[in-house]
Amino acid sequence: MNGGLYRSAHSAPDGEPPQTEEGVTLISVDTAISGYEQAIAPEPVPEGDTSTAGNSAVMAIGSLVSRVIGFARNALIGMALGSGVGDAYTSAQFLPGQIYELLLGGILSSVLVPLLVRRRKADPDEGLDFTRKLLTFAIVSLGIATVLMVIAAPLITWIQSGSDTPPAYRSLVTHFAFLxxxxxxxxxxxxxxxxxxxxxxxxAAPMWAPILNNFVVIATCGVFILFFSSDDLSVDNISGGAILLMGLGTLLGMVVQALGLLPALRKVGFSWKWRWDPRSLGLGEIGRLAGWMLCYVAANQIAVFVVVRILNSVAGEGSASTLAFNNVFLLTMMAHGIVGVSVMTALLPKMSAAAADGRYAEVSADLSRGIRLTSAALAPIAVIYGVLSAPIAVMLFQGGKFTNSDALATGDVLVVAAFAVLPLSISYLCTYAFYSLQGNKTAALINLPVVAVRITAYFALAAILDKSLSAAGMTAGNAISYVVSALISLAVLRRKIGRLNLGSVAASLVKVLVSAAIAAALGLLVVRLMPGAGAPDGRGEAFLQLLAGGAVILVAYLIAATVLRVREVSDVVGMVRRKLGR
Incomplete structure (x- = not known):
């Protein structure tokens, strides 16, 4: 029930660990991975499973490293291409992820992985022959679909761009799309x-492979800057060589990512052989099982299509557009991945076990505790995003063709995203509660009105706001849909499992919001008194504002939350004190 981008675990075209541009579908057998959003819940695992804990640690480290490198890559893309060409490039990047999700992404995690697990347990050859047949069929299908999509690239980009998009911009998106x-x-x-x-x-290998992708794209950007930095780069005059370099470099990144997994495949003893036998795969059963997931995925892809189309219509008019929207969305998902998904990972096994035994009061208590803990932990991050949006954007993205004004415009979008951080994670917590209750169908059905609200908000805000605020408006549309998702989910959950302790949740949220407001006011005061006054002209001023403003916000929030007796914050502070005392 997420907004913005929607990618599966290996589909992020920019080489990040699947984040869920857009609700992100995680390919996982028995564990959730910090930093990944899932369309289906992982199977609960016994407490004390050290192998699972070890796997989660390896994947969490890989996710963190890849996110850091991914931001370096995104910054270099902006520096190399600037806002106008960068928007066209980013629009073309969305296409393979959207099409992949519709072809395979949703059903891979929800149907095919569980099916492979069952065949591995049941078949005498541990599912080897079935896996070979499945891979053969999937590779052939993907190959045919890819060829057809490349041929149809002009039509696809025309549909995505719309009639309001300048012809030169649409042509550039099409050229990037071909590659x-x-x-x-x-x-x-x-x-x-x-x-x-x-x-x-x-x-480990699937988690770390996207880093290879990142390095290839970073190297591509470096070569681009070396050879084309002196060009007067714009949508109207970019050279064919520049387009080839960025397009083929991006493609090479994903090729390297795929090839980088082959040694691990040999390590686990799997040898692939051509086995063409589609009839033995039970495609009819797979289709029936995948129905609700396809519904979930298709709804999200429609929303992605709409937001890209709207942002393309204002590209090249000096406004924060597709590239800025994507960068800000990645920041939002990073906060959610670090805090929200970590809380979900800890709570889901307990909630699933309680739900299986009919102990719905415990499910309710865990959900309530998860919302309180997530809110308390994310509030200062949201304040930092809102108050320090400009210095954050300047530090991360300014440079080369991505000017200071481009970075400040991105910061304006981040201000709006600050209000989306909490609703996003709360809506996901509710979705995980449905997973614990085996309510995948319910989650998919709730997603339909949520996406309808999101798309309505997109169009309404695009019509009301000035074009320069389009990216901020689309981000606000996401935030509105997250709130709607959380409210609908809580109402449905209350009917399913009874009282949700919403009184205690509301009381805790009020204290958290008061603490956050105090921190925000003091942070704004400090930033306004510093060089640049909240609109830094370069990384020097941005760094000083981040250092001073961030420190004031964090200290003020901790003090206010402690005074107001926000239990979750007090527990964390107490734990740190005990650790330091030792």
């Missing part, structure tokens, strides 16, 4: 190999 759309095949190949590895208990 980038083959990523569909290698994304699918990477995801399928990752699924085979996960089923065989190997999690």
């Amino acid at each position: 980038i759309l083959p990523i569909i095949f290698f994304t699918g190949l990477s995801a399928l190999i990752g699924a085979v590895l996960n089923v065989r208990g190997h999690f």
Whole structure:
């Protein structure tokens, strides 16, 4: 029930660990991974499972490293291409992820991975022959689909861009799309190999492979800056060589990611052989099982299509557009991944066990505790995003063709995203509660009105706001849909499991919001008194504002939350004191 981008675990075209541009579908057998959003819940695992804990640690480290490198990559893309060409490039990048999700992404984690697990347990050859047949069919299907999509690139970009988009901009998106759309095949190949590895208990390689992708794109940006930095780069005059370099470099990144998984495949003892036998796969059953997930995925992809179309219509008019929207969304998902998903990972096994035994009061208590803990932990991050949006954007993205005004415009979008951080994670917590209750169908059905609200908000805000605020408006549309998602989910959950302790949640949220407001006021005061006064002209001023403003916000929030007796914050502070005392 997320907004913005929607990618599966290996489908992020920019080489990040699947984040869920857009609700992110995680390919996982028995554990949730910090930093990944899932369309289906992982199977609960017994407490004290050290192998699972070890796997989670390896994947969490890989996720963190890849996110850091991913931000370096995104910053370099902006520096190399600037806002106008960068918007066109980013629009083309969305296409393979969207198409892949509709072809394979949703059903891979919800149907195919569980199916591979069952066949591995039931078949005498541990599912080897079935896996070979499945891979053969999937690779052929992906290959045919990829060729058709590349041929249809002009039509796809015309539909995505709309009639309001300048012809030169649409032409540039199309040229990038011709080069980038083959990523569909290698994304699918990477995801399928990752699924085979996960089923065989190997999690590290799929987690770390996107880092190879990042390095290739970073190197591509470096070469681009070396050879084309002196060009007067714009949508109207970018050279064919520049387009080829960025497009083929992006494609090469995903090729390297897929090839980087092959050694791990040999390590687990899997040898692939051509086995063409579609009839033995039970495609009818797979289709029936995938129905609700396809509904979930399709709804999200429609929302992605709409937001890209709206942002494309204002590209090149000096406004924060597709590139800025994507960068801010990644920041939002990073906060959610670090805090929200970590809380979900800890609570889901307990909630699932309680739900299986009919102990719904415990499910309610865990959900309530999760919302309180997530809110208390995310509030200062949201304040930092809102108050220090400009210095954050300047520090991360300014440079080269991405000017100071481009960075400050991105900061304006981040201000709006600050209000989306809490609703996003709360809505996901509710979704995980449905997973614990085996309510995947319910989660998919709730997603439909949520996406309808999101798309309505997109169009309404696009019509009301000035074009320069389009990216901020689309981010606000996401935030509104997160709130709606949380409210609908809580109402449905209350009918399913009874009281949700919402009184204690509301009391805690009020204290958290008061603490956050105090921290925000003091942070704003400090930033306004510093050089640049909240609109830094370069990284020097931005760094000083982040250092001073961040420190004031964190200290003020901790003091206010402690005075107001926000239990979750007090517990964390007490734990740190005990650790320091030792």
